[in-house]
Amino acid sequence: MTSPRLAVTVNGRPYFLDGVPGEERLLDTLRWRLGLKGTKEGCRTGGCGACTVLVGGASVLSCLTFSHEVDGEEVTTIEAVGADPIGRHVQEAFRSAGALQCGYCTPGFVMALTARLKVDGRAVPVEGLLEGLGENLCRCTGYAAIARAVAEAHRRVNE
């Protein structure tokens, strides 16, 4: 059986992809088919959060998601998150707090935090935002700066 055509909107642009096998993961479709290398592969087992993208506005681990499961959905990756006002605040907060060392984990943190602020609103306190990032790991362990970036993002979106 040949795979059905996959219709998906990524970063506002519609794609119609033929020949995507059933076992292909969203992470691989984004990186290798669409060339969007901003989404990172850390563990490929759901354990690090580096591959986080938005599907219909909610954060999702793209390494644990088959591409055909997002057929008909809108996907947002780190490449386009800056086009969103809240995503822009989050990016600026990470930059001004110097919240990255090698930067490998950063797209995942930015996507997860952006989703949280967009879905659950501005009312979530900083501690709640930090707790919500519990599945994102930073191998360089720059967590103090990341926590400052989260507080800064919270301040910016509430301004």
Added chain:
Amino acid sequence: MPPFDLVTPRSVEEAIAALRAFPPDEVAVLAGGTDLLLDLEGERADPRAVVSLRKLPWRTLDWNLGALTVGSTLSLRALETDPELPNRLPALHDAVRAIGGIALRNRATVGGNLGRSAPASDLIPVLLVLDAEVDLVGPDGERRMSVDRFVLGSRRTALGRAELIRSIRIPEARPSAYLWQRVRPANDISQVAVAVAFSPAHRSWRVALGGVPPRPTRVPEAEAALAGARPSASALADAGARLARHEALVTDRRATDEYRRTVASVLFARAVRATIVREGGPG
């Protein structure tokens, strides 16, 4: 990952037919995929076809007739953010939030947690103490059974061929608590966990252990020792000692038996006290 065809039926009938079209070990069911992907990657499953439940009308949540009914494909995040859950089923709220992180819970489902039937499942201990039931649908129609009978062991359930979990029914009006221990608080697996509930109607306690092989289990010895809505300090200590002697508290790669026994009795005492407070009285 070995190749397979991903099939996306549009109705329950179509899904059952798709499952029946293959021998049982050549077809797998996909809900959120957060367990299945790892099983496929690790080649613990090697199906020719994977049947996605994405288009089935089972992402539902209903408070009705003294029970919460959750459709099997409801995401854990949708369950957790239901505004009624923290007050009406606090132990379930605590258990759902213990699972992975938000991005995982956005896709992982309630039915998938039961379908995987992991020894470290955070939902199963709570479903056991709340006397939850699963509604199944398959080629021979529908049937209902207790979670206790449904869960057989790791990756082993009472599901028949081409049968699906449609929903889970959880009686409410039962003060309850769920506490767990793990190495890292976030995105880790329980080493040991304790669920406790008091049934005012039966005036009896339910106690279950989680994080233990081969499956989370009720602990009738501890339940009997608690007896009554306000167990005395000595009854609580006795029940805790019985719980700590349970044979499921073994040594494996996650923890030693000694550690599990010690932590289980501490969590147990705390969970009973939390349940008494939730029931509305000072302990």
